Amino acid sequence: MTSTPTLDAPRSATKTPPARTWTIAELAREYNVTPRAIRFYEDEGLLFPTRAGMSRIYSQGDRWRLGWVLRGKRLGFSLAEIKELLDLYHADRSGVQQLRAIVRKSREHVGELETKLRDLRAQIAEFREVEGHAVQMLRDKGVDPESE
Amino acid sequence: MTSTPTLDAPRSATKTPPARTWTIAELAREYNVTPRAIRFYEDEGLLFPTRAGMSRIYSQGDRWRLGWVLRGKRLGFSLAEIKELLDLYHADRSGVQQLRAIVRKSREHVGELETKLRDLRAQIAEFREVEGHAVQMLRDKGVDPESE
DNA sequence: TATAACGTTTACGTAAACGTCAATGCGACC
């Protein structure tokens, strides 16, 4: 875990904090996924942790990227789409053509997301209504809908 | 919501209203999916069109269900989950236990949907910012971000 | 009447996203 007390960072000289890292198992627990899935995401080019010997070491940035990937999954995107979006997010911004591409793709994606937003609002409304009906029917039967 | 026998169309004749139906190819075109997919959804218990000879005939209700299925897919649900939700939507409401189950599952699902909603808002905000930055950088370079 | 344009079933193929071994390495502890 926190390995051998060999030479520590010269805290008095440098202002950089210890820079926490994580093992694959720690991240897996935290995000409730398997190590296998995390390695798979790396194979797919979504993560690129450093190594300590053979073991993978995850930085704050890798951790953030993993969270981002999982959020994308919850929203129904494929790993390929998520990769494109992450790459876009960290894309080269040096040239005009690159910037134009970023603008175009961002707008495209926001459009998609807004469609999902409408779908989502509609489903939420529908299921609130379903719930409301059921609750009312329970009341009509003289049953408290909140009791076990 | 029953009869309002005012100055509506004369219902004097014996016939019921036309009741439009659709073929599988028509629905496939309309919803931009393949007939194969529509048949697959039927195999999975998501649709149950009637038949005219061997051919499938889709009612207004089937059409609605198909749209519902596709919306669920866009929101990242599996066909199994969608089936559960659709079944819930049309579930037996006769008994107290059934009604309780409906209330519980509806609330569960709304909770899931609200998580997605937060995820979605966050992603929209992020990509609007990505776009905004790129647009600003183009302006800084003296380029009109809107021109081709 | 033939053939195109749809529809059907059956069956095998496939891409995505992992799960599940198996064999192995490696530092930690007893």
Place this chain on the structure above:
DNA sequence: GGTCGCATTGACGTTTACGTAAACGTTATA
């Protein structure tokens, strides 16, 4: 120094959601 415990890399298996092709029936039109 043996055994945990966690890490690694293959490699094959599995589930989901269809795609694709073959073989065939049914209606419309030339």
